Amino acid sequence: MNAKISTKTQPKHEQLGLSDAEVVDMYKYMLMARKFDERNLLLQRAGKINFHVSGIGQEAAQVGAAFALDRQNDYFLPYYRDYGFVMSVGMTLEELMLSAFAKADDPNSGGRQMPGHFGSKRLRIVTGSSPVTTQVPHAVGIALAAKMQKKEFVSFVTFGEGSSNQGDFHEGLNFAGVQKLPVIFMCENNQYAISVPVKKQLGGKVSDRALGYGFPGIRVDGNDALEVYRVVKEARERAVRGEGPTLIEAMMYRLSPHSTSDNDLVYRTKEEVEENWKKDGIPKMKNYLIENGLWSEEQDEALARQIQSQLKEAIERAENAPFPKPEDTLLHVYADSEGEE
Numbered sequence: 001m002n003a004k005i006s007t008k009t010q011p012k013h014e015q016l017g018l019s020d021a022e023v024v025d026m027y028k029y030m031l032m033a034r035k036f037d038e039r040n041l042l043l044q045r046a047g048k049i050n051f052h053v054s055g056i057g058q059e060a061a062q063v064g065a066a067f068a069l070d071r072q073n074d075y076f077l078p079y080y081r082d083y084g085f086v087m088s089v090g091m092t093l094e095e096l097m098l099s100a101f102a103k104a105d106d107p108n109s110g111g112r113q114m115p116g117h118f119g120s121k122r123l124r125i126v127t128g129s130s131p132v133t134t135q136v137p138h139a140v141g142i143a144l145a146a147k148m149q150k151k152e153f154v155s156f157v158t159f160g161e162g163s164s165n166q167g168d169f170h171e172g173l174n175f176a177g178v179q180k181l182p183v184i185f186m187c188e189n190n191q192y193a194i195s196v197p198v199k200k201q202l203g204g205k206v207s208d209r210a211l212g213y214g215f216p217g218i219r220v221d222g223n224d225a226l227e228v229y230r231v232v233k234e235a236r237e238r239a240v241r242g243e244g245p246t247l248i249e250a251m252m253y254r255l256s257p258h259s260t261s262d263n264d265l266v267y268r269t270k271e272e273v274e275e276n277w278k279k280d281g282i283p284k285m286k287n288y289l290i291e292n293g294l295w296s297e298e299q300d301e302a303l304a305r306q307i308q309s310q311l312k313e314a315i316e317r318a319e320n321a322p323f324p325k326p327e328d329t330l331l332h333v334y335a336d337s338e339g340e341e
Contacts, residue, residue, distance in 0.1 A: 011292045012226050020294050026067055027285045030059040033084035035307045044260040049100045053116040055081030057255035058188050060281025063088050064228030075124045075142045077135040077157040080116030090123045093310055097318035104324040111324045133163040136172035143183035154182040154239045162193025164206045177213035182239035185247045190254035195267040210247035222250030223281035
């Protein structure tokens with residue numbers, strides 16, 4: 001008896017090697033990052049926190065990339081909008097809220113840095129700084145260490161399209177290309193470098209710049225988490241095979257203002273923003289899950305309530321946590337003389 005041949009197309013996530021549970025988890029992190037972001041905007045407006053840099057509209061690319069990496073061994077150099085990314089590699093809502101409230105137990109900087117300046121030795125998130133693009137040569141240096149030590153980890157670094165005009169970007173890419181280093185560069189092209197639109201800062205594609213340095217450049221739909229997962233996974237496979245770096249340009253749109261200090265409607269129209277909301281990657285992923293029988297509206301409502309509860313708890317703990325002591329300003333600045341004669 002002949003076996004019946006199924007004509008049903010295999011879902012995309014299965015084609016990419018993702019399980020049903022993994023793709024659902026991707027959506028959960030995307031939604032958690034969105035809700036965290038929205039809550040911080042409200043907290044700043046209420047005077048509870050001083051500042052917030054938003055990443056609304058960029059979560060799909062961040063989470064898609066994180067799931068394509070080795071989250072136990074790779075090194076990460078995210079830029080200041082990457083809440084979805086750092087959550088996906090293990091940072092908790094409470095840790096991020098401690099940073100937003102500038103409390104002593106903030107694992108990123110002990111309450112010293114602005115929110116969005118991520119750092120975690122435990123999670124191999126390399127500390128970033130306020131000058132943009134400085135993380136690119138750092139990522140290249142880490143990739144050089146991997147090659148010299150003959151270890152199979154890669155470094156992954158993100159930045160905005162404005163950063164691709166900085167010297168750090170070009171110096172980093174050139175060195176990585178010459179040395180064939182295991183580093184993945186991902187530009188989150190959100191169309192605006194603060195108030196400067198992409199048409200006024202780039203004469204071509206960011207991804208095409210890789211050609212001048214001798215390695216592949218790929219442009220991908222940053223609102224499609226599964227497509228970003230695919231290209232980052234392929235880039236990682238190239239890197240560990242010794243084939244060198246990849247530059248990925250994830251196309252997206254920054255749906256929120258640059259920061260809570262920004263009035264974005266001075267340089268763009270409300271209509272433009274509303275039009276781009278239609279391309280948002282979060283409802284796109286939700287619809288994909290529902291269409292494949294992996295999710296429902298009831299589950300979505302339950303998840304939203306769960307995240308709301310987790311946020312409430314994280315905010316309460318962060319708000320009640322102690323601030324750094326004034327004398328802690330000197331911690332990690334000077335050598336500890338304890339034990340010296």
